[in-house]
Amino acid sequence: MPDPNGFLRYPRRLPARRPVPVRISDWREVYPPAGEELIREQATRCMDCGIPFCHDGCPLGNRIPDWNDLVRTGNWDAAVASLHATNNFPEFTGRLCPAPCEAACVLGIGGGDPVTIKQVEVEIADAAVARGGLRPVPAPVPSGRSVAVVGSGPAGLAAAQQLARAGHAVTVYERDDALGGLLRYGIPDFKLEKHHIDRRVAQLAAEGVEFRTGVDVGVDVTAEQLRARHDAVLLACGALAGRDVPETPGRRLRGVHQAMEHLVAANRVVAAAGEGRPALAVRPDGTPIDAAGRHVVIIGGGDTAADCLGVAHRQGAAGVHQLDLYPRPPHDRDEARDPWPTWPWILRSYPAHEEGGERVFAVAVQEFVDDGTGQVRAVRVAEVTVEKRDGRRIVTALPGSERELPADLVLLAIGFDGTEEQALLGQFGARRNARGAVDARPDWQAADGVFVAGDMHRGASLIVWAIAEGRAAAAAVHAYLGGAGTLPAPVDPATQPLAAFARP
Numbered sequence: 043m044p045d046p047n048g049f050l051r052y053p054r055r056l057p058a059r060r061p062v063p064v065r066i067s068d069w070r071e072v073y074p075p076a077g078e079e080l081i082r083e084q085a086t087r088c089m090d091c092g093i094p095f096c097h098d099g100c101p102l103g104n105r106i107p108d109w110n111d112l113v114r115t116g117n118w119d120a121a122v123a124s125l126h127a128t129n130n131f132p133e134f135t136g137r138l139c140p141a142p143c144e145a146a147c148v149l150g151i152g153g154g155d156p157v158t159i160k161q162v163e164v165e166i167a168d169a170a171v172a173r174g175g176l177r178p179v180p181a182p183v184p185s186g187r188s189v190a191v192v193g194s195g196p197a198g199l200a201a202a203q204q205l206a207r208a209g210h211a212v213t214v215y216e217r218d219d220a221l222g223g224l225l226r227y228g229i230p231d232f233k234l235e236k237h238h239i240d241r242r243v244a245q246l247a248a249e250g251v252e253f254r255t256g257v258d259v260g261v262d263v264t265a266e267q268l269r270a271r272h273d274a275v276l277l278a279c280g281a282l283a284g285r286d287v288p289e290t291p292g293r294r295l296r297g298v299h300q301a302m303e304h305l306v307a308a309n310r311v312v313a314a315a316g317e318g319r320p321a322l323a324v325r326p327d328g329t330p331i332d333a334a335g336r337h338v339v340i341i342g343g344g345d346t347a348a349d350c351l352g353v354a355h356r357q358g359a360a361g362v363h364q365l366d367l368y369p370r371p372p373h374d375r376d377e378a379r380d381p382w383p384t385w386p387w388i389l390r391s392y393p394a395h396e397e398g399g400e401r402v403f404a405v406a407v408q409e410f411v412d413d414g415t416g417q418v419r420a421v422r423v424a425e426v427t428v429e430k431r432d433g434r435r436i437v438t439a440l441p442g443s444e445r446e447l448p449a450d451l452v453l454l455a456i457g458f459d460g461t462e463e464q465a466l467l468g469q470f471g472a473r474r475n476a477r478g479a480v481d482a483r484p485d486w487q488a489a490d491g492v493f494v495a496g497d498m499h500r501g502a503s504l505i506v507w508a509i510a511e512g513r514a515a516a517a518a519v520h521a522y523l524g525g526a527g528t529l530p531a532p533v534d535p536a537t538q539p540l541a542a543f544a545r546p
């Protein structure tokens with residue numbers, strides 16, 4: 043029986059982050075482990091609500107009050123089993139998810155402090171490793187059917203694990219040189235150290251999943267060849283087409299880059315250093331990969347921008363500005379706009395924001411300024427207002443508000459326009475829709491025998507949605523192959539995040 047007064051006795055507490063001067067001198071994760079005493083105390087704050095609204099916030103349907111209570115009572119093995127019943131990779135979501143479950147927690151009503159669900163999750167995930175490792179769960183009987191999964195991000199890996207455990211022979215094809223999708227070279231080590239991915243990949247391999255890296259499907263192997271080798275194909279190629287501003291004067295100057303170009307290069311340097319390999323110092327256009335001593339301007343306000351900020355500080359940038367088109371969001375939930383338990387529009391500060399830099403709101407870049415040699419030296423910004431008219435975004439610059447910010451390196455982190463246009467799409471008979479995503483029928487098929495999941499289907503989203511879609515699409519593949527019984531399907535292709543109103 044959970045403690046109904048736990049939240050009255052204990053305030054919400056998270057483990058202290060590593061001190062800023064220490065953590066920006068390395069690439070290790072920002073949070074140390076919470077320790078058993080703190081996490082059991084925090085799990086005690088869960089009321090085990092009759093209607094646990096936290097469930098509505100989580101697309102995976104994680105059994106949050108169950109494992110909170112198992113942690114409260116120190117029943118770690120059962121907590122590990124309960125968490126893994128709905129989530130293949132809780133060490134990824136526990137570290138990286140923005141936690142829509144916490145936004146939906148009953149304790150958050152009226153500005154209260156929700157249960158630290160995400161921290162409890164990560165501690166359970168780490169307990170699984172500490173208490174005997176991630177044991178493989180191989181299928182008792184092979185089905186004799188085979189599946190190709192294209193893309194090794196969280197959607198592809200979750201689907202691969204579900205299908206392998208159901209007895210199918212699964213091969214994951216990945217064009218990159220290492221597995222993990224955006225988790226490998228997109229997300230920096232200070233948010234997710236890469237041994238977490240390696241450990242899961244080892245578990246999948248022990249469950250029979252085969253991995254082929256360095257294979258660009260559609261180029262190195264055709265759709266026809268893949269379909270001849272396998273009974274079904276699941277595409278989980280992500281949404282990696284970066285949004286750009288080609289019309290802004292100076293966009294082609296040296297030093298102005300897509301954020302992902304810089305992040306991937308920087309994360310590769312860290313990976314190489316960890317393995318004792320030499321790493322590239324400059325990109326093909328001559329721009330140093332290291333921001334040391336440089337003025338950096340990051341354009342955008344989301345995860346990607348915050349990751350660029352953390353990277354810039356660890357590289358020793360002289361100064362960083364992070365620009366956002368929209369005004370500074372409020373600190374508290376606006377109940378009229380985003381009533382509980384929906385995801386609120388509030389000021390989100392990441393650990394990277396504690397580390398330095400200046401956030402500038404309600405500005406738009408008018409020009410990237412040339413230093414006379416073809417290298418950017420500044421950005422010229424104007425204060426702006428943004429409004430929606432007929433579903434279109436209208437940005438208006440305020441006359442006389444222009445100024446320059448110094449910039450040797452500019453990173454565009456303004457979102458993604460869906461999945462990349464690439465040969466594989468046409469070969470499999472799949473097409474990008476108006477949002478750049480690939481539509482799926484209710485049974486997750488984009489074309490006969492070709493399934494789609496994750497960001498490629500949903501558009502750039504979150505790891506928790508990628509895992510949920512990977513699991514659901516795997517269930518559909520299993521049914522298509524005539525597999526025995528059913529696999530869990532937490533979402534369907536039309537499932538949307540919890541919302542009070544339909545947004546235009």
Ligand SMILES: Cc1cc2nc3c(=O)[nH]c(=O)nc-3n(C[C@H](O)[C@H](O)[C@H](O)COP(=O)(O)OP(=O)(O)OC[C@H]3O[C@@H](n4cnc5c(N)ncnc54)[C@H](O)[C@@H]3O)c2cc1C
Pocket residue numbers: 138139140192193194195196197198215216217218222223224225228229233257258259260278279280281282305345346349464466495496497498502503504505506508
């Ligand atoms: C910088 C950054 C930070 C982020 N931070 C967070 C965060 O903190 N929390 C969070 O929840 N989400 C975060 N996200 C979003 C999250 O990473 C994605 O939603 C998630 O990774 C999507 O998973 P996926 O499996 O659908 O695709 P991806 O992770 O994008 O994986 C797709 C894979 O497909 C491969 N591929 C593509 N085409 C082919 C081909 N033709 N042949 C073979 N392989 C191919 C790609 O190489 C890639 O490895 C972040 C995103 C970015 C860009």
Ligand code: SF4
Pocket residue numbers: 087088089090091094095096097106107110146147148149157159
């Ligand atoms: S809504 Fe919050 S308090 Fe209620 S069961 Fe979920 S985590 Fe516990």
